[in-house]
Amino acid sequence: MKTTDQTLEEILNLAAAHFQVSRQKLSPDDDFFKTLGIDSLQTLDLLTKLENHFHVELPDYELQGVSDFRTLAEKIQARL
């Protein structure tokens, strides 16, 4: 089973590809709303991408208050 760090790295890569930003611009503790310049609808897009990639289902209410990639990775990891 992959580690949380591996999951985090995959999330950062996916986010960079989906929102077409350079991977180098993204860090684990970044506020992804600010760094990616996205709104809540686009966050749902990211959630869908992550669910499809990791083959998990993550209730969106678990994203309440989540705004950094590291915490997002922990949420995904808990479902693997």
Added chain:
Amino acid sequence: MLGTTRDKVQGAKHETRTVSQWSGETLSWKIADGVIEVALHRAPCNELGSASLEELEQFVTALEGMQAHAHALILCSEMKPGFCAGADLRELYRRSQAMDKAEAVKGVRDFLERIHRVLNLIDAAPLTTIAAVHGVTFGGGFELALACDLLIADKMARFCFPELRLGLIPGFGGIPRLKRDLGNAVVRDLLLTGRSFNATKAQQIGLVSQVVGEGEARKAAQAMAAQLKKFDQATAVAAKKFIKPIPYEEFRREIDLFCELFTSPAVEAGLRKFVESRDRQPYLP
């Protein structure tokens, strides 16, 4: 004679004219080779307010004339964020604030009865209806899709009944239609948690017929419609009528419950919160 639409004119006289395509402020439609395609295009995400309702009503009037010449109807969206984000909550809040409670409830009931009529006509239409959805398919948008016989979703589609967050229940026939299609446990999950779920999950629970690549839903619906043309239309219509009950009585009870809930202070607070929110996550629970 491929379709008719009633143009509103001053006074009681109405004109009818035939159309094979029509484009309005919130949607457009066309009929070609026996397939009617309705494309929603109201920015930002096809929120269903009075303008959309009026044009949907125009569409179902035109449908009466078109359906004899068609075997399939495709409903889709041209807006990037998704199929439809649901009711226009900003319009609902603004209008309800401008009148007393009794008037507001009357206005809501009138809107619900009109949208129900539209969705019931789509639901019962004597041709196979296909919702081709992508992105946000929430609330009233989800209900619009559920009125169709088949749902094709691209892999980025996301479904949700968020109404509980506003102190309401789905009011456009969503619960009876979802109960028609799915097990009660799944309906309870979606309704009581208000959570969104993706197309893969939607297919697993039996809601979605096909999940296709991003941006491919409309094309897949067109391919399906082409296949449907091979079948005897009268038989297809009879089969649909046999297998697809329309729960009119439940729709009436849903409207009554919605109007009853609408008088609650929680609803005004929920609508205000959504409309005035500067929250970064208004579409998240």
